[in-house]
Amino acid sequence: MEGKVKQPKVQISRDGLEATITFAIPEGGAPHVDYAPNQLIAILNGAGVTFGIDQDVISRLSDSLIYQKPVVVARGYSCEQGTPGYFEYLFETKLTKKPVIRDDGTTDYMNMKTIETVEKGEAIAVYHGAVQGTSGMSVRGTIIPPKPVRDLPPLTGRGFDRDPDNITYRSQIDGKIEVQQGRVIISPVHEVNGDADVTTGNIDFNGDVVINGGAHDGVIIKAAGNVTIKGLVENCEIYAGRDVFLMSGTKGGEKTIIESGGSLTAQFMEYVVVNCGGNITADYLFKSKVSCDGKIELTGKKSSIIGGFVSAVQGIEVEEVGNSFGTITNVAAGVDSERVAAIDRMKNQIEAINSNVTKIKKGLEVFETLGQERGVDYSNDPRRLQLLRVKIRDEAVILKNRESLTKMENVIKKGENATIKVFRNVYAGVNITIDDHHTQITDNYNGIEFSKTEIGVRMDKI
Numbered sequence: 304m305e306g307k308v309k310q311p312k313v314q315i316s317r318d319g320l321e322a323t324i325t326f327a328i329p330e331g332g333a334p335h336v337d338y339a340p341n342q343l344i345a346i347l348n349g350a351g352v353t354f355g356i357d358q359d360v361i362s363r364l365s366d367s368l369i370y371q372k373p374v375v376v377a378r379g380y381s382c383e384q385g386t387p388g389y390f391e392y393l394f395e396t397k398l399t400k401k402p403v404i405r406d407d408g409t410t411d412y413m414n415m416k417t418i419e420t421v422e423k424g425e426a427i428a429v430y431h432g433a434v435q436g437t438s439g440m441s442v443r444g445t446i447i448p449p450k451p452v453r454d455l456p457p458l459t460g461r462g463f464d465r466d467p468d469n470i471t472y473r474s475q476i477d478g479k480i481e482v483q484q485g486r487v488i489i490s491p492v493h494e495v496n497g498d499a500d501v502t503t504g505n506i507d508f509n510g511d512v513v514i515n516g517g518a519h520d521g522v523i524i525k526a527a528g529n530v531t532i533k534g535l536v537e538n539c540e541i542y543a544g545r546d547v548f549l550m551s552g553t554k555g556g557e558k559t560i561i562e563s564g565g566s567l568t569a570q571f572m573e574y575v576v577v578n579c580g581g582n583i584t585a586d587y588l589f590k591s592k593v594s595c596d597g598k599i600e601l602t603g604k605k606s607s608i609i610g611g612f613v614s615a616v617q618g619i620e621v622e623e624v625g626n627s628f629g630t631i632t633n634v635a636a637g638v639d640s641e642r643v644a645a646i647d648r649m650k651n652q653i654e655a656i657n658s659n660v661t662k663i664k665k666g667l668e669v670f671e672t673l674g675q676e677r678g679v680d681y682s683n684d685p686r687r688l689q690l691l692r693v694k695i696r697d698e699a700v701i702l703k704n705r706e707s708l709t710k711m712e713n714v715i716k717k718g719e720n721a722t723i724k725v726f727r728n729v730y731a732g733v734n735i736t737i738d739d740h741h742t743q744i745t746d747n748y749n750g751i752e753f754s755k756t757e758i759g760v761r762m763d764k765i
Contacts, residue, residue, distance in 0.1 A: 311343075313350035314373065319441030320381055322352045323373035324364075340365045347376060354444040355379045377442040385436035388454040391429045395419045396482050401584060402568065408604030410586050412570045417531045417548045418511060419481065420492065421474045427463055427487065428472040430455070462489025479511050479528070490528065498534065499524060512543075517551070521558070529565075546581070555591070566597065588613055596714045608634055614736075616642075616718035624723075625730030625744070635736035637721040637755065638714075646715070649708045656697050656704070663694045723753040726765060735760055 309327040316322070324347070329335055338346075340361045347356060355377045364374065398419060402412045421427055436449030457465060462480075463472050474480070478491045493508040498516035505523040506512055512526040517534025518541070524530055530543040536553035545565040552570035553559055559575045561567065566581035573589040582597035590610035593599070598617040601608065607623040614635040625632040667690055670681040681687050723735060729751050733744040737755040742762075750765040 311338075311346055313347060313352060315350070315352065315442060318381070319443055319445070319447070320379040320439075321375060322347065322350075322355075322377040322442045324376050325373045326368045326370050328370045338365055338368070343376075352377050352442045354440055355442050379441045379443075379447070380439050382439035382447045382449040383437045384449050385452040386431075386434045387452040388433040389431055390455065390458060391431060392482070392487075393426050393428060394421060394480050402570075402602060404602060404604075410570070410603040412550045412568070415548065415550065415568070417529060417546070418479045418492070418513065420478065421480045421489065423474055423477050425474050426471055427474055427480060427489075428458055430458070430470045430472075432470075458487055459485070460487035460489070463487060493526075499532075499539070530563075547579075552586075567595075582617075583615070597717075608632060614639075616714055616721065618721040619723045620726070621724070622726050623728045623730075624725050625728075625733040627730060629730065629732035631732050631734070632730075633734045633736070634723055636718075636723045636753075637736075637738040638718045639736070640739050642711070642715060646708065646711050649704060649711065653701055653704050653708065656701050660694055660697050660701070663690050663697070666690050667694070720754075724765060725751050725753075 312325045312327075314323050314325070324343070340358075343361050343364060344356060347353075357376055357378070360374065360376050364376075395416070398416045402410045402415055405411055433452045433454045435452060438449060439447035441447055457469075458472055460483075462476055462478060463474050465472050472487075474489050476489060476491060478489050480487065480489045482488075491510045493506060493510060493512045495503055495506075495512075495514045495516065499506060499514045499518040499522045500520040501522070503522070505525075507525040509527045511528040512524055512530045514524075514532045514534070518524060518532050518536045518539045521538055523540045523542075525542045527544040529546045529548065530541055531548040531550070532541075533550045535551045536549050536559060538556060538558045540560045541547060542562045543564060545563075547561060547563040547565075547567045547569075549567075549569035552572065553561070553575050554573045555575040561575060562578045564580045566583070567577065567579045568584045571586045571589070572591050572593070575591040575593075577583070577591060577593040577595070579593070579595045579597065581595075583593065583595050583599045585601055586603050586605070587601060587607045587609070588611065591613070592611055593613045595615040596617075597615065599613065599615040599619045599621070601619075601621040604622060606621050607626075608619075608621055609626050610630045610632055612633040612635070613619070616636070616638060618636045619634060624634055667687065670684065670687045673679070674681045721737065723737070725748075727749060729744055729748045731745050731747055735742050735744065735753050737753060737760050740755050740759045742753075742760040748762070752763045752765050754761050754763065
């Protein structure tokens with residue numbers, strides 16, 4: 304009895320772009336079957352393959368079948384994805400704001416680029432419109448559409464105009480340019496070509512301040528943005544809403560005060576009082592009083608903290624602390640009781656003001672009730688207006704205090720698990736504090752990480 308002839312097996316790839324056919328070897332006396340090209344095409348059509356059939360392969364199979372091996376007989380083509388609209392920025396968006404460690408272990412501060420500037424009328428960006436893709440086709444004859452791509456809305460920000468071509472954007476002013484959360488901001492820059500001293504007077508600027516020389520003689524520098532000083536800073540005060548960059552460092556005689564809302568980068572700091580809202584990067588700190596809400600990272604192979612009081616909520620990394628002369632050096636990380644107490648005071652203050660606002664609202668409701676009962680309009684009554692003014696004032700205070708409270712709580716949260724890492728020497732005379740736990744170093748150690756435990760400060764070998 305002759306065996307049954309098995310039908311060729313047609314398979315279509317998962318993406319629908321390729322089809323194969325496989326012929327089984329005749330078994331059990333089954334006759335050898337030859338297929339005409341139109342018969343093979345009919346088999347493919349019956350399996351749903353209608354597009355991209357390779358006629359040359361079909362002809363070869365008709366002449367001589369290939370058994371037990373899938374043969375590609377049809378191919379479709381994939382879609383080509385389009386390109387969404389995008390902005391090509393014609394200025395540097397990523398600046399080198401951290402110093403580079405040289406091969407000899409010293410730190411290069413002068414090659415930091417703290418701001419990018421543009422001139423009035425300079426092109427700052429070009430828009431490239433979306434280009435839609437092209438469709439593909441499966442071996443089943445179905446269209447494979449590309450993913451749709453979209454154009455972007457016009458560039459947002461301030462300090463620039465769009466050309467009539469709606470493609471090119473140009474600066475309206477000479478100033479500093481940066482991208483903040485997808486918005487391009489061009490702001491004015493106050494630049495001093497020489498030193499800031501008694502000849503220039505104090506500086507108070509609603510933007511960035513760049514001083515190409517030093518700062519001396521008790522000058523006071525205030526900036527809503529960044530402060531960059533390329534020369535030495537001595538005996539002056541610096542207040543910045545954002546970052547401070549001191550390329551040549553600062554000597555204070557305890558008369559130099561630096562307050563930075565953002566990070567602080569300095570070659571060195573001696574006898575300086577610092578309050579920093581971000582991170583601090585420097586080579587060394589000498590007999591300075593430093594408070595930092597972020598992390599202190601002293602770079603270079605010879606970085607050190609000697610004398611003074613240095614505190615960082617998120618931790619400290621440094622090569623050496625103290626010196627062989629036993630100079631008293633206080634180093635702290637984490638959150639102390641003073642910060643926790645400040646949060647409690649802020650919460651109590653918000654609660655007290657909020658209670659007063661509640662009483663004022665009840666007083667305003669009394670005027671409204673009396674007006675309805677007596678048919679009198681009390682909207683301009685001096686007593687009511689006074690209550691309304693106090694309510695508006697107190698609600699604004701509550702909003703501001705809640706923002707401050709959130710910031711304070713975030714700082715404390717980031718200080719959890721803070722440590723002090725000293726990669727080389729910790730000398731006798733150093734006092735270590737982690738949160739509210741203290742320890743005094745009475746001997747010299749090498750390569751130690753200080754962390755907090757429930758019972759005190761722990762020392763681990765690095």
